Amino acid sequence: MARIDPHSHFDPEQPLVRRLHWKVSADFDSHRLAGEARLFLAAPSEGPLDLDSDALDIREARDQRNRPVPFHLGDPDPVLGRRLRLDLPEGTTEVALRYATSPEAAALQWLSPEQTEGRAAPFLFSQCQPHHARSMVPCQDSPRVRITYRAEITVPEGMRPVMSAGDAEESPGPVPGTRTFAFEMPQPIPSYLLALAAGRLESRDLGPRSRIWAEPETVEAAAFEFAEIESMIAAAEGVFGPYEWDRYDMLVLPPSFPYGGMENPRLTFLTPTLLAGDRSLVAVVVHELAHSWTGNLVTNATMNDFWLNEGFTVWAERRILEVVRGGEAASLAWAIGQTGLDRSLERFGAASPYTRLKTDLWGVDPDSIYSEVPYEKGARLVALLERTAGRGVFDAFVRDYIERFRFTSITSEEFLAFLEERLPGPAAEVGVKEWVYGTGLPANAPRFASKALTAIESKAAAWADGVRPSKADAAAWTPAETLIYLQNLPRPLPEDDCALLDRTFGLTSQGNYEILVEWLSIAAVSDYAPAFPRIREVLGRVGRMKFLRPLYKALAASPRTRELARGTFETVKTRYHSLSRRVAEVEMAAYPEG
Numbered sequence: 001m002a003r004i005d006p007h008s009h010f011d012p013e014q015p016l017v018r019r020l021h022w023k024v025s026a027d028f029d030s031h032r033l034a035g036e037a038r039l040f041l042a043a044p045s046e047g048p049l050d051l052d053s054d055a056l057d058i059r060e061a062r063d064q065r066n067r068p069v070p071f072h073l074g075d076p077d078p079v080l081g082r083r084l085r086l087d088l089p090e091g092t093t094e095v096a097l098r099y100a101t102s103p104e105a106a107a108l109q110w111l112s113p114e115q116t117e118g119r120a121a122p123f124l125f126s127q128c129q130p131h132h133a134r135s136m137v138p139c140q141d142s143p144r145v146r147i148t149y150r151a152e153i154t155v156p157e158g159m160r161p162v163m164s165a166g167d168a169e170e171s172p173g174p175v176p177g178t179r180t181f182a183f184e185m186p187q188p189i190p191s192y193l194l195a196l197a198a199g200r201l202e203s204r205d206l207g208p209r210s211r212i213w214a215e216p217e218t219v220e221a222a223a224f225e226f227a228e229i230e231s232m233i234a235a236a237e238g239v240f241g242p243y244e245w246d247r248y249d250m251l252v253l254p255p256s257f258p259y260g261g262m263e264n265p266r267l268t269f270l271t272p273t274l275l276a277g278d279r280s281l282v283a284v285v286v287h288e289l290a291h292s293w294t295g296n297l298v299t300n301a302t303m304n305d306f307w308l309n310e311g312f313t314v315w316a317e318r319r320i321l322e323v324v325r326g327g328e329a330a331s332l333a334w335a336i337g338q339t340g341l342d343r344s345l346e347r348f349g350a351a352s353p354y355t356r357l358k359t360d361l362w363g364v365d366p367d368s369i370y371s372e373v374p375y376e377k378g379a380r381l382v383a384l385l386e387r388t389a390g391r392g393v394f395d396a397f398v399r400d401y402i403e404r405f406r407f408t409s410i411t412s413e414e415f416l417a418f419l420e421e422r423l424p425g426p427a428a429e430v431g432v433k434e435w436v437y438g439t440g441l442p443a444n445a446p447r448f449a450s451k452a453l454t455a456i457e458s459k460a461a462a463w464a465d466g467v468r469p470s471k472a473d474a475a476a477w478t479p480a481e482t483l484i485y486l487q488n489l490p491r492p493l494p495e496d497d498c499a500l501l502d503r504t505f506g507l508t509s510q511g512n513y514e515i516l517v518e519w520l521s522i523a524a525v526s527d528y529a530p531a532f533p534r535i536r537e538v539l540g541r542v543g544r545m546k547f548l549r550p551l552y553k554a555l556a557a558s559p560r561t562r563e564l565a566r567g568t569f570e571t572v573k574t575r576y577h578s579l580s581r582r583v584a585e586v587e588m589a590a591y592p593e594g
């Protein structure tokens with residue numbers, strides 16, 4: 001066996017799966033998908049084929065001639081799931097696996113009607129990154145393997161499934177009271193980009209190649225928030241080249257979605273915490289759009305190389321922001337990102353191996369060490385290369401990079417070889433290998449300055465001298481400036497200072513979750529009781545890990561905030577995605593007694 005991915009049983013010496021035909025029914029009572037996965041091989045094959053699976057009930061395997069295919073499930077592994085070994089008869093070109101998922105499938109979250117905005121129907125959504133597709137479908141669950149697929153999804157009448165694919169057709173389901181929706185994905189994708197959601201959904205067209213999906217109660221607000229998407233696509237194409245995925249549709253999920261967004265091609269998943277009402281949080285959408293080139297088109301080979309997806313995409317996101325919102329907006333985004341990076345370096349320690357860009361995650365669950373390091377440290381390396389080479393030269397390099405590796409998955413070493421081939425001088429000048437293989441943040445990390453950033457950081461620094469913001473300041477600042485100001489304040493703060501901040505900015509009633517959670521983190525670490533009801537509300541409503549981690553961490557500050565955290569968690573934990581539950585549990589496990 002020659003495994004090359006720390007998180008997959010994929011063996012490159014075995015047959016390669018090139019296409020999937022997926023036909024399943026969604027049972028919202030039993031919380032299972034059941035049906036068939038038909039795997040098409042790159043060439044006629046025989047002998048062993050190892051697939052990834054996790055808690056799947058495999059019932060039968062047959063080849064294209066309807067011959068039984070012997071199979072065996074290995075022992076469960078906490079990171080890898082269970083190896084599914086097929087013994088292919090001679091000349092096998094297809095294998096059809098009849099199976100069902102587990103109600104606890106890591107990739108799937110089944111929501112009751114009460115957990116949705118409309119409270120009228122249940123909801124289902126998937127989250128396959130980084131290595132959870134195997135709990136939804138048996139597959140070679142490594143980014144190294146790219147497949148096209150066709151899917152037929154059967155749901156109860158009145159519900160609408162959507163996928164990371166193009167719509168094909170709709171027809172009556174196999175039993176009364178159901179409908180079957182067919183989807184086709186012609187571009188090859190890694191398994192972690194396989195995505196499915198189903199619920200009570202409506203859509204609004206935003207442009208000739210873009211649409212927003214959401215629950216009826218949310219769809220109009222979402223259409224307003226993301227109305228600029230066509231200009232963003234055009235700005236991205238101006239930097240990175242043609243958009244190759246035909247459509248850019250989006251889906252706003254219920255609040256328990258654990259991420260800000262997920263870049264599923266043709267259907268980006270988004271958290272409703274982006275619906276601030278003023279389009280101030282569209283950077284997340286820009287980020288997911290940028291993945292259409294850096295991540296979806298050129299993909300990291302394994303999670304050891306995750307920075308290739310995320311570092312390039314954060315840099316790309318801020319280049320697009322610069323085009324559509326101006327240089328000041330991009331500089332503020334870099335400053336906000338620096339705070340996230342600093343907090344991640346503090347969490348791990350600057351000498352931790354998890355602060356390297358190229359990581360070694362054999363035996364390590366990538367969900368357990370998820371952080372801002374591959375995003376923000378990686379983006380700073382890309383920005384440093386851009387500055388050193390010059391923007392025009394570097395833009396040409398990026399276009400060549402995307403063209404060379406499009407629809408493939410590469411390692412850090414393959415990137416470094418390409419960089420050495422095309423930009424050997426800048427690579428040596430910045431010390432690129434120290435960046436990729438060294439821990440912490442190198443001393444030559446780029447800084448991002450602007451008049452607005454300097455002014456807001458100066459105002460925050462003046463807090464220690466007794467200078468307080470006025471309501472006129474609060475009214476004049478952009479949401480990004482307000483966030484940076486809060487990020488730079490000392491903490492904990494006395495009760496009177498917390499009250500002054502809240503009055504001045506109207507923080508507890510904020511609709512911008514970035515600002516709200518930063519404020520509630522200050523309030524929690526300051527043991528500021530007037531904010532406790534809002535903290536309970538946010539913890540009970542929002543499942544986004546980015547917000548849960550700082551809140552649960554800040555609530556460690558005092559006996560009564562720890563009691564607030566534990567009591568709220570016990571009440572709301574069943575509403576969280578499994579990834580979000582883990583974040584909260586890890587933070588609370590570090591609490592002192594009492």
